[in-house]
Amino acid sequence: MSASLPAQPPRSPVAIALVTALASFTIVMDTTIVNVALHALAGEFDAPLTTIQWVTSAYVLALASVIPAAPWAMGRFGARRVYLGAIALFVLGSALSGLAWSAESLIAFRALQGLGGGLITPVGMSLVLRAAAAAGGRQGMLMSLSGLSLLVAPALGPVFGGWLVDEISWRWMFLVNVPVGALAVVLGARIIPADEPSPGRRLDVPGLLLLSPGFAALIFGLTRANESADGFAAPDSWLPLLLGAALVLGFLRRAFTTSGPLLDLRLLRHRPLALGLLSLVPFVMGYFGSMLLTPMYFQLVRGDGVMESGLMTIQLGLAAGVTMQLAGRLVDRVAARWIVLPGMLLAATGMGWFAAVAQPGAAEWQLRTSLAVLGAGVGATMMPSITAATRSVAPADVPAASTLVNIGTQLATAVGSAVMAVLLAGRLDGAGGDPAAMAEAFRATYVWAVALILAAAVPAAFLSRRAPARPDAAPVGARSEEARQPASHIR
Structure with a gap:
């Protein structure tokens, strides 16, 4: 199941990480900008909100459908x-x-966006991991550079999106991606090393028809549960969820019984990968699920506008970005357990503090500081x-491993957002528009997000206690003590 390996070592791993960060920034920023403009789009095209919601749903569906094919595509055509x-x-x-000239044309073009966007994150992660392996290490530092956009862009998106929609035009929400994306293509063509494809590997068509x-x-069913007033009870939520679960179960059976599956799930027998995912998934559910709550709290309870609420949360993204750079460099020298576990506890403390003070008349410094503490924990x-x-x-397993991580985080984000939306909606129904009652509904919902983050700390406590081999003290390709058994030995 080997995928293509680089034909030449990359000259600048840092440059590769920065190129992938630039490309990822456009995707994450685009998603957050569009989410704040749905009502404006409904007015522009004179279309009901139920139709305009497909601007988001079409993108999400297309994005989710191509992610599972990323390992095969990298092997067949080359990652670059x-x-x-x-x-x-x-x-x-x-x-x-x-x-776009109509709601229908915009929905179709957003699906086209999703087909490209779905491959950018898993393939970009594979490129960074390969660059780190070729350079002898520094995975943490390179991944922190590449992943900077994942935490900073959601904080900047609502502010930038609100400004574009209010001051310029909704069209620039999309057109702004063109020069940035074009720059990423030009820089990527110059910086990312060529790799030879492996055309001999066949596509697992039955597996693709099941998993994609x-x-x-x-993802669609969870998104609908998030958007619908009936939550998971809505037919357009539970029907896709049942269908999706049946198809995924069919893929699981195939993945463990056939040779050359679309995605080799036997990689999950590798302890570091399994523990990393077990700690990452509930954390992502709690944190990204809460990202739905925070701007709504500022808008519904405190009466802030879209841009004001974005400015109130911007320190969260900034703190996360700064801390991520420090933690990324530290994890190249210190065992991951001693960084991830304190980071989760710090994030839970910040979120719990915010929930405790989230009253209608809460002091602004407390809200900002608690969100900054949350951001610092997330970055770590x-x-x-x-x-x-x-x-x-193992290098040959990097495409499959990066795809597994992306599937896990995408699904966790969708589950967390849907669950938080349903929990909040149930409590807001009895609030009657009273700010104090609505604040209590938000605070009670935040408790679940804190609980998920604390649950993630349990598997994080079992991460490796051994420090990785330092790049300047080990030959190229040397592995840390936790990596003495390569992931590929399971096959």
């Missing part, structure tokens, strides 16, 4: 070709979305967890 092609497709979809629509149906958790999960994976 797939990555640059995915960015170009995303840029094309962005340009066409900015020129199954994963997409799960996300990329160190992914680094711990993927550091010891």
